Amino acid sequence: MATVTAKTDGTEPKRAPKLGQINRTKEQVLDATADLLKEIGYRELSIDRVIERSSVARSTIYRHWNNKAELAIEAFDRALGPNPPTANLGSVREDLIATYKRFPKILERSIWGTMLPSIIEASKTDPAFEGLLSNFVNARKENMRELFNRAIDRGEIRKDTNIEWAIDTLSGFFYHRLLMTGEKLNEDGLAEWLADSVLSQIKS
The missing domain is CATH 1.10.10.60 (Homeodomain-like)
Structure with a gap:
Protein backbone atom coordinates (compact mmCIF):
# COMPACT_ATOMS: atom_id res chain seq x y z
CA MET A 1 0.00 0.00 0.00
CA LEU A 80 28.22 -3.08 -17.35
CA GLY A 81 25.36 -5.20 -16.06
CA PRO A 82 25.56 -8.11 -13.62
CA ASN A 83 28.96 -9.57 -12.79
CA PRO A 84 29.27 -12.65 -15.05
CA PRO A 85 29.71 -15.97 -13.23
CA THR A 86 33.00 -17.82 -13.44
CA ALA A 87 33.26 -21.34 -14.84
CA ASN A 88 32.81 -24.21 -12.39
CA LEU A 89 34.04 -27.33 -14.19
CA GLY A 90 35.57 -29.14 -11.21
CA SER A 91 39.21 -28.25 -11.98
CA VAL A 92 40.88 -24.94 -11.23
CA ARG A 93 42.86 -25.05 -14.48
CA GLU A 94 39.77 -25.70 -16.58
CA ASP A 95 37.84 -23.07 -14.63
CA LEU A 96 40.51 -20.44 -15.26
CA ILE A 97 40.90 -21.29 -18.95
CA ALA A 98 37.13 -21.19 -19.58
CA THR A 99 36.72 -17.96 -17.60
CA TYR A 100 39.55 -16.13 -19.34
CA LYS A 101 38.68 -17.40 -22.79
CA ARG A 102 35.39 -15.55 -22.54
CA PHE A 103 36.89 -12.54 -20.73
CA PRO A 104 37.97 -10.87 -24.01
CA LYS A 105 34.36 -11.00 -25.23
CA ILE A 106 33.33 -9.04 -22.16
CA LEU A 107 36.07 -6.46 -22.63
CA GLU A 108 35.29 -6.06 -26.33
CA ARG A 109 32.05 -4.30 -25.44
CA SER A 110 32.42 -0.64 -26.39
CA ILE A 111 31.58 0.50 -22.88
CA TRP A 112 35.03 -0.49 -21.64
CA GLY A 113 36.84 1.63 -24.16
CA THR A 114 34.47 4.61 -23.94
CA MET A 115 33.82 4.82 -20.19
CA LEU A 116 36.62 3.07 -18.29
CA PRO A 117 39.43 5.53 -19.17
CA SER A 118 37.27 8.40 -17.94
CA ILE A 119 36.45 6.56 -14.72
CA ILE A 120 40.14 5.83 -14.09
CA GLU A 121 41.01 9.48 -14.67
CA ALA A 122 38.31 10.54 -12.21
CA SER A 123 39.71 8.24 -9.54
CA LYS A 124 43.06 10.03 -9.84
CA THR A 125 41.90 13.64 -10.15
CA ASP A 126 38.64 14.05 -8.22
CA PRO A 127 38.88 13.82 -4.39
CA ALA A 128 35.17 12.95 -4.28
CA PHE A 129 35.98 9.78 -6.23
CA GLU A 130 38.35 8.45 -3.56
CA GLY A 131 37.60 4.82 -2.77
CA LEU A 132 34.73 4.51 -5.25
CA LEU A 133 36.66 2.76 -8.02
CA SER A 134 38.53 0.45 -5.63
CA ASN A 135 35.23 -0.53 -3.97
CA PHE A 136 33.71 -1.18 -7.39
CA VAL A 137 36.64 -3.37 -8.48
CA ASN A 138 36.66 -5.18 -5.15
CA ALA A 139 33.01 -6.14 -5.55
CA ARG A 140 33.55 -7.25 -9.15
CA LYS A 141 36.39 -9.58 -8.09
CA GLU A 142 34.21 -11.60 -5.73
CA ASN A 143 33.35 -14.30 -8.29
CA MET A 144 37.05 -14.91 -8.96
CA ARG A 145 37.71 -15.18 -5.23
CA GLU A 146 35.06 -17.89 -5.07
CA LEU A 147 36.78 -19.74 -7.93
CA PHE A 148 40.11 -19.80 -6.10
CA ASN A 149 38.52 -20.65 -2.76
CA ARG A 150 36.86 -23.66 -4.38
CA ALA A 151 40.29 -24.73 -5.61
CA ILE A 152 41.69 -24.40 -2.09
CA ASP A 153 38.81 -26.49 -0.71
CA ARG A 154 39.54 -29.18 -3.32
CA GLY A 155 43.21 -29.16 -2.38
CA GLU A 156 44.35 -28.06 -5.83
CA ILE A 157 46.21 -24.96 -4.68
CA ARG A 158 47.93 -24.00 -1.46
CA LYS A 159 45.90 -22.68 1.45
CA ASP A 160 48.24 -19.70 1.75
CA THR A 161 47.67 -18.67 -1.88
CA ASN A 162 47.52 -14.91 -2.28
CA ILE A 163 44.27 -14.86 -4.22
CA GLU A 164 44.42 -11.11 -4.88
CA TRP A 165 47.82 -11.46 -6.57
CA ALA A 166 46.52 -14.29 -8.74
CA ILE A 167 43.41 -12.38 -9.84
CA ASP A 168 45.33 -9.19 -10.55
CA THR A 169 47.92 -11.11 -12.59
CA LEU A 170 45.28 -12.80 -14.74
CA SER A 171 42.82 -9.96 -15.22
CA GLY A 172 45.47 -7.23 -15.26
CA PHE A 173 47.03 -8.73 -18.39
CA PHE A 174 43.83 -8.07 -20.35
CA TYR A 175 43.27 -4.59 -18.94
CA HIS A 176 46.85 -3.68 -19.84
CA ARG A 177 46.27 -4.70 -23.45
CA LEU A 178 42.87 -3.02 -23.56
CA LEU A 179 43.98 0.34 -22.17
CA MET A 180 47.70 0.53 -22.95
CA THR A 181 48.98 -1.53 -25.87
CA GLY A 182 45.91 -2.33 -27.98
CA GLU A 183 47.20 -5.86 -28.57
CA LYS A 184 44.74 -8.67 -29.28
CA LEU A 185 42.81 -9.97 -26.27
CA ASN A 186 41.92 -13.37 -27.70
CA GLU A 187 45.10 -14.94 -29.04
CA ASP A 188 45.11 -18.73 -29.33
CA GLY A 189 46.63 -20.39 -26.29
CA LEU A 190 46.70 -17.19 -24.23
CA ALA A 191 44.20 -18.27 -21.57
CA GLU A 192 46.01 -21.58 -21.15
CA TRP A 193 49.40 -19.87 -20.84
CA LEU A 194 48.12 -17.42 -18.21
CA ALA A 195 46.41 -20.14 -16.21
CA ASP A 196 49.49 -22.38 -16.23
CA SER A 197 51.77 -19.46 -15.34
CA VAL A 198 49.75 -18.56 -12.25
CA LEU A 199 49.09 -22.14 -11.19
CA SER A 200 52.80 -22.96 -11.35
CA GLN A 201 53.26 -20.60 -8.39
CA ILE A 202 50.40 -21.81 -6.20
CA LYS A 203 49.82 -25.54 -6.81
CA SER A 204 49.65 -27.55 -3.62
Whole structure:
Protein backbone atom coordinates (compact mmCIF):
# COMPACT_ATOMS: atom_id res chain seq x y z
CA MET A 1 0.00 0.00 0.00
CA ALA A 2 1.34 3.45 -0.89
CA THR A 3 2.41 5.71 1.95
CA VAL A 4 0.19 8.75 2.44
CA THR A 5 1.45 12.03 3.86
CA ALA A 6 -0.92 13.45 6.47
CA LYS A 7 -2.51 16.84 5.66
CA THR A 8 -4.13 19.23 8.10
CA ASP A 9 -5.23 22.01 5.72
CA GLY A 10 -8.17 20.19 4.19
CA THR A 11 -6.41 19.38 0.91
CA GLU A 12 -5.98 15.90 -0.52
CA PRO A 13 -3.11 13.93 1.11
CA LYS A 14 -0.04 13.56 -1.09
CA ARG A 15 0.93 10.01 -1.96
CA ALA A 16 4.59 9.03 -1.73
CA PRO A 17 6.12 7.79 -4.99
CA LYS A 18 5.84 4.06 -5.52
CA LEU A 19 9.01 1.96 -5.51
CA GLY A 20 8.65 1.13 -9.20
CA GLN A 21 8.42 4.80 -10.08
CA ILE A 22 11.48 5.59 -7.96
CA ASN A 23 13.48 2.83 -9.65
CA ARG A 24 12.46 3.98 -13.12
CA THR A 25 13.52 7.53 -12.31
CA LYS A 26 16.89 6.32 -10.99
CA GLU A 27 17.43 4.24 -14.11
CA GLN A 28 16.59 7.27 -16.25
CA VAL A 29 19.26 9.30 -14.43
CA LEU A 30 21.85 6.51 -14.60
CA ASP A 31 21.28 5.91 -18.30
CA ALA A 32 21.62 9.63 -19.01
CA THR A 33 24.83 9.74 -16.97
CA ALA A 34 26.27 6.74 -18.82
CA ASP A 35 25.50 8.34 -22.18
CA LEU A 36 27.21 11.56 -21.10
CA LEU A 37 30.26 9.69 -19.84
CA LYS A 38 30.60 8.07 -23.26
CA GLU A 39 30.13 11.35 -25.11
CA ILE A 40 32.02 13.93 -23.03
CA GLY A 41 33.84 12.03 -20.27
CA TYR A 42 33.88 12.53 -16.53
CA ARG A 43 35.75 15.83 -16.56
CA GLU A 44 32.96 17.59 -18.47
CA LEU A 45 30.16 15.73 -16.70
CA SER A 46 28.01 17.84 -14.40
CA ILE A 47 24.77 17.45 -12.49
CA ASP A 48 23.29 20.23 -14.63
CA ARG A 49 24.00 18.22 -17.78
CA VAL A 50 22.48 15.09 -16.22
CA ILE A 51 19.37 17.12 -15.33
CA GLU A 52 19.11 18.40 -18.89
CA ARG A 53 19.59 14.95 -20.43
CA SER A 54 17.38 12.99 -18.02
CA SER A 55 14.67 15.62 -17.35
CA VAL A 56 14.83 14.66 -13.67
CA ALA A 57 14.77 17.36 -10.99
CA ARG A 58 17.93 18.33 -9.13
CA SER A 59 16.29 17.59 -5.77
CA THR A 60 15.47 14.05 -6.92
CA ILE A 61 19.05 13.40 -8.06
CA TYR A 62 20.53 14.64 -4.79
CA ARG A 63 18.05 12.49 -2.88
CA HIS A 64 19.87 9.41 -4.20
CA TRP A 65 23.44 10.59 -4.89
CA ASN A 66 25.66 13.02 -3.01
CA ASN A 67 27.72 14.14 -6.00
CA LYS A 68 28.60 13.37 -9.60
CA ALA A 69 31.30 10.90 -8.50
CA GLU A 70 28.79 8.57 -6.85
CA LEU A 71 26.47 9.00 -9.81
CA ALA A 72 29.21 8.19 -12.34
CA ILE A 73 30.43 4.99 -10.67
CA GLU A 74 26.87 3.69 -10.27
CA ALA A 75 26.10 4.54 -13.89
CA PHE A 76 29.22 2.63 -14.97
CA ASP A 77 28.23 -0.35 -12.84
CA ARG A 78 24.70 -0.37 -14.27
CA ALA A 79 25.98 -0.04 -17.83
CA LEU A 80 28.22 -3.08 -17.35
CA GLY A 81 25.36 -5.20 -16.06
CA PRO A 82 25.56 -8.11 -13.62
CA ASN A 83 28.96 -9.57 -12.79
CA PRO A 84 29.27 -12.65 -15.05
CA PRO A 85 29.71 -15.97 -13.23
CA THR A 86 33.00 -17.82 -13.44
CA ALA A 87 33.26 -21.34 -14.84
CA ASN A 88 32.81 -24.21 -12.39
CA LEU A 89 34.04 -27.33 -14.19
CA GLY A 90 35.57 -29.14 -11.21
CA SER A 91 39.21 -28.25 -11.98
CA VAL A 92 40.88 -24.94 -11.23
CA ARG A 93 42.86 -25.05 -14.48
CA GLU A 94 39.77 -25.70 -16.58
CA ASP A 95 37.84 -23.07 -14.63
CA LEU A 96 40.51 -20.44 -15.26
CA ILE A 97 40.90 -21.29 -18.95
CA ALA A 98 37.13 -21.19 -19.58
CA THR A 99 36.72 -17.96 -17.60
CA TYR A 100 39.55 -16.13 -19.34
CA LYS A 101 38.68 -17.40 -22.79
CA ARG A 102 35.39 -15.55 -22.54
CA PHE A 103 36.89 -12.54 -20.73
CA PRO A 104 37.97 -10.87 -24.01
CA LYS A 105 34.36 -11.00 -25.23
CA ILE A 106 33.33 -9.04 -22.16
CA LEU A 107 36.07 -6.46 -22.63
CA GLU A 108 35.29 -6.06 -26.33
CA ARG A 109 32.05 -4.30 -25.44
CA SER A 110 32.42 -0.64 -26.39
CA ILE A 111 31.58 0.50 -22.88
CA TRP A 112 35.03 -0.49 -21.64
CA GLY A 113 36.84 1.63 -24.16
CA THR A 114 34.47 4.61 -23.94
CA MET A 115 33.82 4.82 -20.19
CA LEU A 116 36.62 3.07 -18.29
CA PRO A 117 39.43 5.53 -19.17
CA SER A 118 37.27 8.40 -17.94
CA ILE A 119 36.45 6.56 -14.72
CA ILE A 120 40.14 5.83 -14.09
CA GLU A 121 41.01 9.48 -14.67
CA ALA A 122 38.31 10.54 -12.21
CA SER A 123 39.71 8.24 -9.54
CA LYS A 124 43.06 10.03 -9.84
CA THR A 125 41.90 13.64 -10.15
CA ASP A 126 38.64 14.05 -8.22
CA PRO A 127 38.88 13.82 -4.39
CA ALA A 128 35.17 12.95 -4.28
CA PHE A 129 35.98 9.78 -6.23
CA GLU A 130 38.35 8.45 -3.56
CA GLY A 131 37.60 4.82 -2.77
CA LEU A 132 34.73 4.51 -5.25
CA LEU A 133 36.66 2.76 -8.02
CA SER A 134 38.53 0.45 -5.63
CA ASN A 135 35.23 -0.53 -3.97
CA PHE A 136 33.71 -1.18 -7.39
CA VAL A 137 36.64 -3.37 -8.48
CA ASN A 138 36.66 -5.18 -5.15
CA ALA A 139 33.01 -6.14 -5.55
CA ARG A 140 33.55 -7.25 -9.15
CA LYS A 141 36.39 -9.58 -8.09
CA GLU A 142 34.21 -11.60 -5.73
CA ASN A 143 33.35 -14.30 -8.29
CA MET A 144 37.05 -14.91 -8.96
CA ARG A 145 37.71 -15.18 -5.23
CA GLU A 146 35.06 -17.89 -5.07
CA LEU A 147 36.78 -19.74 -7.93
CA PHE A 148 40.11 -19.80 -6.10
CA ASN A 149 38.52 -20.65 -2.76
CA ARG A 150 36.86 -23.66 -4.38
CA ALA A 151 40.29 -24.73 -5.61
CA ILE A 152 41.69 -24.40 -2.09
CA ASP A 153 38.81 -26.49 -0.71
CA ARG A 154 39.54 -29.18 -3.32
CA GLY A 155 43.21 -29.16 -2.38
CA GLU A 156 44.35 -28.06 -5.83
CA ILE A 157 46.21 -24.96 -4.68
CA ARG A 158 47.93 -24.00 -1.46
CA LYS A 159 45.90 -22.68 1.45
CA ASP A 160 48.24 -19.70 1.75
CA THR A 161 47.67 -18.67 -1.88
CA ASN A 162 47.52 -14.91 -2.28
CA ILE A 163 44.27 -14.86 -4.22
CA GLU A 164 44.42 -11.11 -4.88
CA TRP A 165 47.82 -11.46 -6.57
CA ALA A 166 46.52 -14.29 -8.74
CA ILE A 167 43.41 -12.38 -9.84
CA ASP A 168 45.33 -9.19 -10.55
CA THR A 169 47.92 -11.11 -12.59
CA LEU A 170 45.28 -12.80 -14.74
CA SER A 171 42.82 -9.96 -15.22
CA GLY A 172 45.47 -7.23 -15.26
CA PHE A 173 47.03 -8.73 -18.39
CA PHE A 174 43.83 -8.07 -20.35
CA TYR A 175 43.27 -4.59 -18.94
CA HIS A 176 46.85 -3.68 -19.84
CA ARG A 177 46.27 -4.70 -23.45
CA LEU A 178 42.87 -3.02 -23.56
CA LEU A 179 43.98 0.34 -22.17
CA MET A 180 47.70 0.53 -22.95
CA THR A 181 48.98 -1.53 -25.87
CA GLY A 182 45.91 -2.33 -27.98
CA GLU A 183 47.20 -5.86 -28.57
CA LYS A 184 44.74 -8.67 -29.28
CA LEU A 185 42.81 -9.97 -26.27
CA ASN A 186 41.92 -13.37 -27.70
CA GLU A 187 45.10 -14.94 -29.04
CA ASP A 188 45.11 -18.73 -29.33
CA GLY A 189 46.63 -20.39 -26.29
CA LEU A 190 46.70 -17.19 -24.23
CA ALA A 191 44.20 -18.27 -21.57
CA GLU A 192 46.01 -21.58 -21.15
CA TRP A 193 49.40 -19.87 -20.84
CA LEU A 194 48.12 -17.42 -18.21
CA ALA A 195 46.41 -20.14 -16.21
CA ASP A 196 49.49 -22.38 -16.23
CA SER A 197 51.77 -19.46 -15.34
CA VAL A 198 49.75 -18.56 -12.25
CA LEU A 199 49.09 -22.14 -11.19
CA SER A 200 52.80 -22.96 -11.35
CA GLN A 201 53.26 -20.60 -8.39
CA ILE A 202 50.40 -21.81 -6.20
CA LYS A 203 49.82 -25.54 -6.81
CA SER A 204 49.65 -27.55 -3.62
